[in-house]
Amino acid sequence: MRVIKFGGTSVGSAININKVIAILKTYSEEDEVICVVSAVGGITDKLLECGSMAQNQDDTYLSLFEKIKTIHLNLVDELISINNHDVKNNVETKLQHLKNLLDGIYLINELSLKTSDKLVSFGELLSSYIIAEALISRNFDAIRKNSQDLIVTNSNFTKAEVNFKITNKNIQEYFKDQHKIVVLPGFISKSESGDITTLGRGGSDYTAAIMAAALNVKQLEIWTDVSGMFTANPKLVKQARPIEKLSYQEAMELSHFGAKVLYPPTVQPVLDAEIPILIKNTTEPEADGTLITNHVNTYKNSVSGISNIDKIALLTLQGNGMIGIPGFSKRLFETLAQEKINVIFITQASSEHSICFGISDIDVQTAEIAINEAFEYEISLRKIDPVIVETGLSIIALVGDNMKNHQGISGRMFSALGKNNVNIRAIAQGASEKNISAVILEKDVKKALNALHEIFFEVKTKQLNVFITGVGNVGERLIAQIEQQRKHLKQHLRLNLRVVGMSNSRQMYFNEEGIDLANWKSHLNEGETATLQGFLDKIIALNLRNSIFIDITASHEVAHMYQHYLKESIAVIACNKIACSSDYNNYQNLKNLSRKYGAPFLFETNVGAGLPIINTLNNLINSGDDIVSIQAVLSGSLNFVFNNFNGETSFHDVVKQAQNEGYTEPDPRIDLSGVDVARKILILARESGHQLNLEDIKNTSFLTEANLKSDSVEGFYQTLIKDEAHFQELYKNAVNKNCQLKYVAEFNNGIASVGLREIPEGHPFYNLKGKDNIVMFYTQRYPDQPLIVKGAGAGAEVTASGLFADIIKVGNR
Template sequence: MKVLKFGGTSVGSSKNINNVINILENTSKNSAVACVVSAVGGITDKLLLAGKKAQNKEADFTDVFNTIKQTHIAIVNELIPENNEAVIAYVETQLSALKNLLDGIFLINELSPKTSDKLVSFGELLSSFIIAETIKSRGLSAERKNSQELVITNANFTKAEVNYKITNKNIQDYFKAASQKITILPGFVSKSVNGEQTTLGRGGSDFTAAIIAAALKVEQLEIWTDVSGMFTTNPKMVKQAYPISEISYQEAMELSHFGAKVLYPPTVQPVLNLEIPIHIKNTLEPNAIGTIISNKATNGANPVKGISNIGNIALLTLEGSGMVGIPGFSKRLFETLSQEKINIILITQASSEHSICLGIEAKDAILAKEAIDATFENEIALNKIEPIVVEEHLSIVALVGDNMKNHQGISGKMFSALGKNNINIRAIAQGASEKNISVVIAETDVKKALNVLHEQFFESKTKQLNVFITGVGNVGERLVEQIKQQRKYLKENLKINLRIAGLSNSRKMIFNDNGLDLKNWKDQLKNGEQASLQGFFEKTKALNLRNSIFVDVTANKDVANLYAHYLRESIAVVACNKIACSSTFSNYKELKRLSLKYNAPFLFETNVGAGLPVIDTLNNLVASGDKIKSIQAVLSGSLNFVFNNFNDTTKFYDVVKQAAAEGYTEPDPRIDLSGVDVARKILILARESGVEMNLEDIKNTSFLSEAGLKSDTVDDFYKTLIDDEAHYQALFASAKAHNCQLKYVAKFDNGNASVSLQEIPVGHPFYNLEGSDNIVMFYTERYPKQPMIIKGAGAGADVTASGLFADIIRLANN
């Protein structure tokens, strides 16, 4: 004998019912089958809705009834298209009885638990009849047996308790005499010893199947649903979730208690002592392996078997100095909730006995507060304890695994992973058996928490990074293309799953929490929503994705001003925008402080030297205990390009225009040519060396003409370059006369910094610096005479994008 149970989705349509029948036909070839079925998907909810509307005197309860009727009649016509008159007549008779019951509820304006059980029983009774008749119409040996004649309970309506002595004998006697190959039984429904209709409560169809399996002592109970077993976590929230092949009874009950919908915890009880395995299978994918729940030890490499959650939780906190050392507070608290029939899901108490926290369903929060405050009214009036504090919009997330107790550091990894992603833990509960570690967090953080924990405990050390990029002009476009090109390599070789979840230019912005399709990102962006800097931040925050990184590829002050907001949300910041790090020293230090406080890295390697590892090298020197004595550098790729291409046969205007056209200068070339950009860079290096300095402390000797310095617009500035050609030719002529090269040099020495155009003699390391290259020389205690030199391309879209890319990859190891 085999016992199979099919849930509401499995029998939710004629197509799915046909799948069920195929499974039953194949199974019955080798064994007799007892098949327990749920109501057609969604019907139980509709029955309850119709009853509620009738109770509330809402005449449109008839509309809900008509939907129920049409659903069942349609399924009959689809499954038995010919000679179905007798089946239709029976179904209509049952539906007529249902309508009479609803009319009665409407008339007396009452829906008691007893009547509710009668009402919801129609779902399973109708579905089991239709399925049995369909099987018989196809020539298979089948009969329907009403479970109400077998499963006998007490009169605790809506959640009746089974009388196993009578029930087991009924089941054994019936199946001993049964000759059919397939027996269809309605799940969930039962009768009291007095013959009144009862139900087994939520998950009752699973329970019915387990009761029958235990009574018949079958080898295995099969529960068929719409998913391929119990998953490592909710696959609707975590796309990387996968079915667990084997799991213990205890683990299954823990996961089910904490939100896994595949199995209802009481289902396990009838088969637990008999050690009958439960096999969870997928009706829509019958060949999938599924999950086997048994008493068999499942010692795998991973001590964590699954991650689950319960939503709509309220946290109650009872605290006060008057509780310390006084016995009886806990007893009175729990008795109060018990009297109100409020279920406690989670309990945690401080060892000081100063407070007790309880997790309950949010719907019971108001009732619980009123009842507890009333119980402790005297103590509250005497200020011995505080009125009960209620926090809502919370969820419980739980790690489950029989073998967690044998592995050190599980809770540490859990809390660390959540903390790194700014997920605040409101309460913690862990039993001495260590089979479950539960935390209470905000509902808005559940998806992120499940993904973070799944990545930590179940994925092969692949870290997902979610990138949000503002500024997809020249450099930003190259960055997107580099990410697109390297995604496969990063995933296969570095175990980094890099996704761009948001993009914005000055006009439009787009988002996708599953990662944008980079094949046509430009077209998507054209059709995106109206862009705004604050809107981009709010959307990034709202998506609340793990390991989020904001990338600023602009030169915009307003964007830089938002860094603090991102860091406070534990969103890492990667920037080529120099404005933030060269702003006031107090702002620079505040960003550094926020980065540490919220564990949100703030990386800005491309602020100095584009893709060159200048800041990284400097930080490594300082971190290793070296002291920076002085820095000499050519830090402007654009200025180096300009003076390497400017001579007595060229026009200064033409060279600057060429630099702009090739992407070496900012859109406003005055930022580069005025020396401000170089001053910002040496300022950043000085600060990273540990020196407190502001931009106005740097001596900037400009080479521009007076008219160029005073120009109001970019167009005016370009005009001055034409008008003042003689001024720039004079600079070149002087350098040529002294056999020197013109280089714009930044210096930092003994706490002083300066930037200026200098004539560099032959033999100096700066003399042969070509193209747009940069060079930085660090003189330190360890490098006092021969400096550490970093040299290479210091400007250009590709190298700047690669520098940003390198910072993003660096975050994967954070």
């Protein structure tokens, strides 16, 4: 004999019911089958809504009733196409009884728990009748039996307790002789006094388990719309996968903490009888599903699954008067029990100063009033505080039989949550170590589940969610590099890199699943109006794990936003030099925020584009070396200009060429004024541990007064033409001394300067070609022969590669 239960989605349409019938046909060819069915998908909620409307004398309950009626009559027409008149008449009679009940609720303006149970029972009574008649119409040896005739309970309406002695006897007597297929309505029952009762939401599972245990069958099968119990909610975690095997205890923990596939009390009757439960998918019957048994598999993962419960409220009772005084906990939980409030989560500080517990948020008002009344005397004496209530919370839980045998599970869990700015309000772990629970904000659930699933279930693949502001020359190259290397990163570095958002000065575009980088320009053109605050708000709203904000602008306003990103534990990668060369207090604040919120703040491309200059400096400092001095050519654009400027070229044309080839900022005055180089040496000085500001850098400009006072880029180029003789003079003076012109940055004994220098032959800077940069670090370990970093220091491609390297660094942290 087989006991099979089909859920609401499995019987939610004629198409799905036909799939149910096909499964029953296969099974009944080999064995006798007890088929327990839920109400048609969504009907129970509609019935409750209908009752609420009628109670509130809202006439629209009639419209909703008509929808319920239409759903069921359509099912009859679709499932029984020939000679369905009698079936249809019977269904209409049942529906008329339902309408009469609703009319009565409307007239007396009251909906008791007893009436509510009678109301919702129509869902299962109708679905089971229609399915049984569909089977009979197709010549199956089938019959419908009302489970209210078998399952006897007390009168605790909406969640009745089963009298197993009477119920088991009824079931065993009835099933001595049976048809090949017996269809039973789940969820519903009757009290010993004959009143209709229900077994609680999800009670159809319970009905099936009661049948299975009473008849001691080999296995209970629960068919639903997913292929078993998953490692996490697949609607929130796309990488979630079915769990092949679970123990009863694991299944109960997961179902208690929100796994909707299994109703918690279901497990108990079959657990006592040691009957396995198989969870299968009606729409994919070939899938293996999840097998739940009494056997603990010691070879599997330490964590079996991750689950969550939403709509939780956290209540805290605290006060100095609680310390060392017995009886507070007893009084507190007795008060909640009297109000029939279920406590989902409990934790208490060892100081006994506070007790914290979680309940469903629908019970908050009742609980708050009851507790404050129960402890009114102590509150009046200020021995304890009025109960503190926090709402908008959820519980997430790691579940697994083997967690107690693996060290560091809690550490990995809370580390992953902390890195993603998931604030933990409370923690609980039982001595059995089968469950580690944490209360978090409900808005963080999706991010938390994905972060934990990545740590405990995925093949060491870390997902990075990238948001780019500034998709000009460098940004375009970065996107191309990401698209080219995504497969390599996933295969070799286990990094799944997605660009989720991008923005230019006009528009911004987001796609939570990752932007199609082959068509990013067209997507961006179709995006919404861009604002800096709007871009930040959208990233916060998406609330994705391992988020990275990349600034590829030269904007003061964008740089000012870094602090807000870091406070949300969003990593910041900056090509923009403004933040790190701004006031020292702001620079230090950003570094502090990075440490405080565990969000990397990386800006390698601030100095030397893709060259590892800042990384090399940090490695020297972190390994205990001291910087004595720094000498550097840090402007690839200026080096390009002076390497290509000679007596046969004009300074104006060379600068224009540098801009056209992408070696200067859009405004070349930033490069030629020396401000850009001053910012770079300032950043290196700060990273060396010195508190300097930009005004502390001595900047000896080679430009004329007219160049410096120009008020536009075009005006600047006009002054270059007029002052050509000045630049030719600079060149001739250097040639006469057999020197090369290089724009040099120096830092020595806490003093920094930048300016044009005549570099003699034999100096490391002399043969620096093209757009190359060079940095010489003199340190305690390198006092005579400096540590040198040299290479291309300008250009969109190498700058993009530097940004890419910082992204990978964030991914590998």
